[in-house]
């Protein structure tokens with residue numbers, strides 16, 4: 001094959017890809033029109049039966065064209081997720097016209113190239129508006145900026161599938177005067193990044209934020225004598241690797257590329273599936289439509305009596321409320337006292353949830369709602 005033929009084939013591919021993009025944009029516009037019907041008729045945004053029927057039809061048609069089911073399923077699950085999450089975000093915007101402005105000032109940890117920045121871009125990609133990013137040095141600084149009105153939103157990592165809960169953030173939520181208004185999960189792909197031509201055997205020192213160090217502990221321990229230095233954020237780790245001979249940093253491939261570092265090793269995380277969940281906080285709580293999947297997060301201190309935690313948790317069961325997270329943290333200054341963080345699949349606008357929260361008061365010393373927000377952890381429908 002000549003180079004001219006290759007170029008002609010590539011130009012055909014370019015044309016097909018552009019057509020696909022035009023069709024995807026058209027599909028999205030139609031999906032927004034379907035939303036109008038759902039708002040007017042108070043229908044749930046997600047229609048899993050419709051998704052299932054759609055996927056079955058597409059998989060069968062794809063097969064007749066020589067495309068395998070796995071491929072078709074992956075492509076269309078992504079398209080459906082986009083459609084559902086965009087409809088939900090738009091519905092939320094229409095429900096909170098005063099809270100959601102055209103400019104989003106967002107405070108997050110680190111600067112360009114940090115995982116927080118990537119998660120921030122993902123979350124706000126569904127929320128059109130001008131994004132003004134405030135990189136911060138600490139989690140406290142993030143909530144402070146929101147409390148003082150210097151930022152509209154703060155983005156805080158709360159848990160990771162490899163390293164677990166981020167206790168510092170849970171502790172901060174005990175006192176911060178902010179409400180959780182959203183969540184976003186981000187797939188974290190840790191790479192070892194170094195200046196061009198550096199090889200793994202040349203690396204004498206690794207820079208990283210404590211979280212990536214924890215999530216890649218097996219890889220780092222396996223390097224033997226290599227020194228480790230913790231940094232305030234992934235962005236500062238990248239800068240240190242740029243300025244220190246024979247060193248490397250842990251970060252995403254994109255972040256490395258942006259600052260001129262090259263990937264010398266990929267897949268560093270202890271677990272192949274490495275995802276982080278971030279919460280989005282704001283000064284004021286939002287109204288969340290009952291047409292979308294919703295989570296409610298709260299903190300509670302149970303009474304110092306036998307069985308009081310079990311009694312408190314029974315309230316959720318009795319009201320058919322699914323609890324998806326329970327985390328205990330010590331109370332600073334009160335040795336051996338604990339507060340519990342609870343995530344519920346629940347919307348505080350619903351009467352059975354309000355009843356449950358009222359009853360919870362009988363079994364606790366105090367309860368504080370941290371926020372009620374759109375759940376973005378979307379479970380794909382199963383197609384057999």
Ligand SMILES: O=C(O)C(=O)C[C@]1(C(=O)O)C=C[C@@H](O)C=C1
Pocket residue numbers: 031034035045046047048050051054079080083084
């Ligand atoms: O058909 C609908 O109800 C839609 O809203 C469209 C659509 C889609 O994008 O195909 C989106 C969300 C639903 O879960 C099912 C399908």
